[in-house]
Amino acid sequence: MVSHLSRYIDRSTRRILDGVSNVVLMRGADIPSRAPRTLFTFNSRDDVSQYAMGCDGDIGGTSTVHLDLDENPEHNATLGKTATGLFWGEMRLDVKPGYANKIRGGYAGFRNMNRPTIFGDITDDVSQHEYLALRVRLGGDPRTRNSYFVNLQTEGPISTDLWQHRLYFKRNDGRWEDVFLPFSSFIRTNSGEMSEAQITMMRERIRSIGISMLGGNSGVSGKYELGIDHIRIVNEEDVTDEPLEKVLEKEKRASGEVTNGKLEHS
Numbered sequence: 305m306v307s308h309l310s311r312y313i314d315r316s317t318r319r320i321l322d323g324v325s326n327v328v329l330m331r332g333a334d335i336p337s338r339a340p341r342t343l344f345t346f347n348s349r350d351d352v353s354q355y356a357m358g359c360d361g362d363i364g365g366t367s368t369v370h371l372d373l374d375e376n377p378e379h380n381a382t383l384g385k386t387a388t389g390l391f392w393g394e395m396r397l398d399v400k401p402g403y404a405n406k407i408r409g410g411y412a413g414f415r416n417m418n419r420p421t422i423f424g425d426i427t428d429d430v431s432q433h434e435y436l437a438l439r440v441r442l443g444g445d446p447r448t449r450n451s452y453f454v455n456l457q458t459e460g461p462i463s464t465d466l467w468q469h470r471l472y473f474k475r476n477d478g479r480w481e482d483v484f485l486p487f488s489s490f491i492r493t494n495s496g497e498m499s500e501a502q503i504t505m506m507r508e509r510i511r512s513i514g515i516s517m518l519g520g521n522s523g524v525s526g527k528y529e530l531g532i533d534h535i536r537i538v539n540e541e542d543v544t545d546e547p548l549e550k551v552l553e554k555e556k557r558a559s560g561e562v563t564n565g566k567l568e569h570s
């Protein structure tokens with residue numbers, strides 16, 4: 305597994321090379337790209353190790369949280385992947401003895417860790433894209449399936465601000481789907497509560513993206529499970545309501561992997 309120091313050196317080196325390349329090719333004068341772009345993947349142990357997790361169990365609650373690499377072929381075959389991420393655990397509303405009326409149970413989540421370099425932390429500019437796109441697979445207790453939220457943290461004067469959007473699903477059959485969330489629909493929150501002042505999100509500098517299970521908000525407990533393949537940014541022309549199976553088949557046809565409706569095996 306890659307160490308934190310190795311990642312720090314690698315990120316810093318890439319920043320230097322990107323800066324030199326931009327100067328040589330004069331990319332600063334180019335029109336910003338609106339092409340779809342992948343921000344995060346969950347397809348290797350190194351991918352998964354770059355996320356921080358937390359739950360109410362850390363401060364006196366009883367919920368649990370895990371983010372693992374799922375190498376189950378039954379879960380990943382349709383994607384053509386050997387592994388994907390799996391966010392899972394037990395959502396519980398009760399707290400440990402001595403913590404009653406001191407904390408509220410019922411939350412768990414993960415987010416990417418800060419990405420420091422010698423030039424400062426890496427952030428993502430999503431200002432040229434309209435949607436956050438997630439490829440996910442819903443599982444777990446049916447009671448928990450409407451309690452997922454996506455959280456964005458931007459650089460700004462208030463470090464406790466999070467921009468939040470409920471994660472809605474169309475499928476309940478355990479299969480993969482693409483979910484598209486408009487950046488314009490994210491709500492500003494602070495310390496877990498919706499902020500009275502709703503301002504425009506600073507989309508030029510996104511520090512972290514994460515997913516949380518907020519059972520305490522809806523009074524829901526039970527086993528939760530969410531498979532996740534990647535997080536991307538896209539525009540209106542890239543949004544599709546087609547079932548993911550059809551999207552993947554079109555991609556395979558375009559790459560020559562499918563002929564006459566059958567998958568070509570190498």
